[in-house]
Amino acid sequence: MAGSTTTAESGVVFKGRMMTLTVLEIREADSDRIATQVAAQLKRSPGFFSRMPVLLSLPDVVPDLARVCEILRQQDLIVVGVLDASEPVARAAGDAGLAMMKSPAGSNRRQSSADTARTSGAQSERAPEPAGDAASDATAATRDDDSNGRKTPTRLVTRPVRSGQQIYARGGDLVIATSVSEGAEVLADGHIHIYGALRGRALAGASGDGEARIFCRRFEPDLVAIAGCYKVADAMDEGVRCQAVQVSLDNDNLHIELQE
Amino acid sequence: MAKIIVVTSGKGGVGKTTTAASFAAGLAMRGHKTIVIDFDVGLRNLDLIMGCERRVVFDFVNVINGEANLKQAMIRDKRIDNLYILAASQTRDKDALDLAGVERTLNKLSEEFEYIVCDSPAGIEKGALMAMHFADEALVVTNPEVSSVRDSDRVLGMLSSRTRRAEQGEEPVKEHLIVTRYAPERVGKGEMLSLEDISDILAIPLLGVVPESETVLNASNSGAPVVLEETADACYAYLDAVARFLGENRPMRFTEVKKGFFNRLMGR
Numbered sequence: 252m253a254g255s256t257t258t259a260e261s262g263v264v265f266k267g268r269m270m271t272l273t274v275l276e277i278r279e280a281d282s283d284r285i286a287t288q289v290a291a292q293l294k295r296s297p298g299f300f301s302r303m304p305v306l307l308s309l310p311d312v313v314p315d316l317a318r319v320c321e322i323l324r325q326q327d328l329i330v331v332g333v334l335d336a337s338e339p340v341a342r343a344a345g346d347a348g349l350a351m352m353k354s355p356a357g358s359n360r361r362q363s364s365a366d367t368a369r370t371s372g373a374q375s376e377r378a379p380e381p382a383g384d385a386a387s388d389a390t391a392a393t394r395d396d397d398s399n400g401r402k403t404p405t406r407l408v409t410r411p412v413r414s415g416q417q418i419y420a421r422g423g424d425l426v427i428a429t430s431v432s433e434g435a436e437v438l439a440d441g442h443i444h445i446y447g448a449l450r451g452r453a454l455a456g457a458s459g460d461g462e463a464r465i466f467c468r469r470f471e472p473d474l475v476a477i478a479g480c481y482k483v484a485d486a487m488d489e490g491v492r493c494q495a496v497q498v499s500l501d502n503d504n505l506h507i508e509l510q511e
Numbered sequence: 512m513a514k515i516i517v518v519t520s521g522k523g524g525v526g527k528t529t530t531a532a533s534f535a536a537g538l539a540m541r542g543h544k545t546i547v548i549d550f551d552v553g554l555r556n557l558d559l560i561m562g563c564e565r566r567v568v569f570d571f572v573n574v575i576n577g578e579a580n581l582k583q584a585m586i587r588d589k590r591i592d593n594l595y596i597l598a599a600s601q602t603r604d605k606d607a608l609d610l611a612g613v614e615r616t617l618n619k620l621s622e623e624f625e626y627i628v629c630d631s632p633a634g635i636e637k638g639a640l641m642a643m644h645f646a647d648e649a650l651v652v653t654n655p656e657v658s659s660v661r662d663s664d665r666v667l668g669m670l671s672s673r674t675r676r677a678e679q680g681e682e683p684v685k686e687h688l689i690v691t692r693y694a695p696e697r698v699g700k701g702e703m704l705s706l707e708d709i710s711d712i713l714a715i716p717l718l719g720v721v722p723e724s725e726t727v728l729n730a731s732n733s734g735a736p737v738v739l740e741e742t743a744d745a746c747y748a749y750l751d752a753v754a755r756f757l758g759e760n761r762p763m764r765f766t767e768v769k770k771g772f773f774n775r776l777m778g779r
Binding site for chain 1: 609611635661662664665667668669671672711712714
């Protein structure tokens with residue numbers, strides 16, 4: 252098979268895989284200030300970044316790399332490599348035993364807000380199973396978000412989300428052009444738009460954004476949640492079932508209202 | 512190059528093997544050289560339904576392990592020209608299958624056959640993954656009940672992510688729906704899901720509807736694919752499905768409650 256090299260015994264196989272990695276961009280050389288900011292960032296979503304592999308991006312600064320790795324390790328992050336390392340950074344990374352990675356050709360360096368870890372690449376995925384789907388049925392577009400010129404990835408899924416699949420739009424919105432089956436789960440840090448039926452679970456504002464909403468053309472879910480506040484099918488008003496609805500959060504209460 | 516068709520469902524007992532046997536037989540009866548392979552290693556059934564269980568010497572696992580060549584393991588059907596069977600091993604388990612061996616075997620068969628029908632085991636584990644991995648097209652077999660439909664939905668997700676076509680970013684596996692054990696009068700009473708309900712959930716094109724029938728059971732027990740039972744509705748349902756698969760346009764049958772003589776007379 253293409254993309255894999257098998258030895259005669261097949262005991263060892265090298266495979267090429269597309270994976271999503273979180274990139275941590277550091278724009279600060281002072282180790283202590285980095286430590287404080289990382290700790291503050293992770294404190295907001297405890298457990299969410301736990302054991303997460305991260306790539307370091309050091310576009311303009313040369314901090315003490317060994318110290319930075321130590322700080323991140325203490326925060327339960329796993330530093331796997333350095334992205335587009337400059338000459339001095341590359342040397343330090345070599346000493347620290349980190350991998351050197353290059354941004355894919357053609358991808359322009361995206362800006363990101365200084366205080367958020369962001370995803371790189373088109374696909375974000377949490378569950379291992381739908382990784383293959385991600386590559387084939389999802390594309391992410393970037394759009395200008397606000398006056399600061401920030402860009403947030405929006406993830407577009409055009410094929411049905413089947414039972415057992417999980418799709419996560421990390422750091423942005425999720426647009427699903429078809430239906431979400433019973434037993435499937437869709438998550439987004441931003442809004443979720445579903446243009447078919449929602450029969451599975453939808454969790455918007457997955458990392459705590461209470462302003463996130465869920466829009467759906469046909470509403471018959473197992474469960475919906477915004478920023479951790481959830482409602483199961485049993486607790487929902489029958490009047491909204493199978494209707495076009497909008498779900499929003501107000502004072503820790505989920506509002507499910509009919510759409511015109 | 513042969514076209515590889517996997518017959519799969521997730522749930523057990525919905526009619527995968529019956530469908531694989533009849534579909535392969537139907538393709539052969541239309542003049543296409545076809546082989547049907549049993550991937551259910553350890554629970555081999557296809558040979559029983561095809562009525563060749565007494566002629567199995569070597570099986571699929573023997574071929575994969577190089578203990579026999581394909582010519583020795585392929586069983587020619589006595590009733591239908593162009594139809595061959597490759598039985599599963601009853602004494603082994605799914606671990607006897609490996610992707611490289613399956614690929615090697617399918618490539619070899621590809622040189623000789625027009626269609627390779629892979630009868631998948633139930634479940635979503637190794638055997639089912641092996642059966643679907645190299646598929647070009649898939650027949651997803653579903654009964655009109657919620658658990659079967661949900662399992663089929665799960666399998667559809669795997670077809671779009673765990674197959675060679677998906678992994679290599681090629682055109683996705685072409686999916687077809689076969690609804691078996693359909694009883695229109697029970698749908699009317701609300702005891703079964705309707706075709707509309709199923710299509711709504713699974714959202715893939717319907718290739719055939721096979722009515723619930725005693726004949727299917729009898730045919731299985733007597734070791735003849737249902738397509739040979741010319742008195743049975745199920746026979747024509749499968750022949751229709753094969754014709755549609757080959758590009759013919761045939762209206763769906765067996766989807767309405769049969770009108771009795773009296774009702775027809777009264778125009779009801």
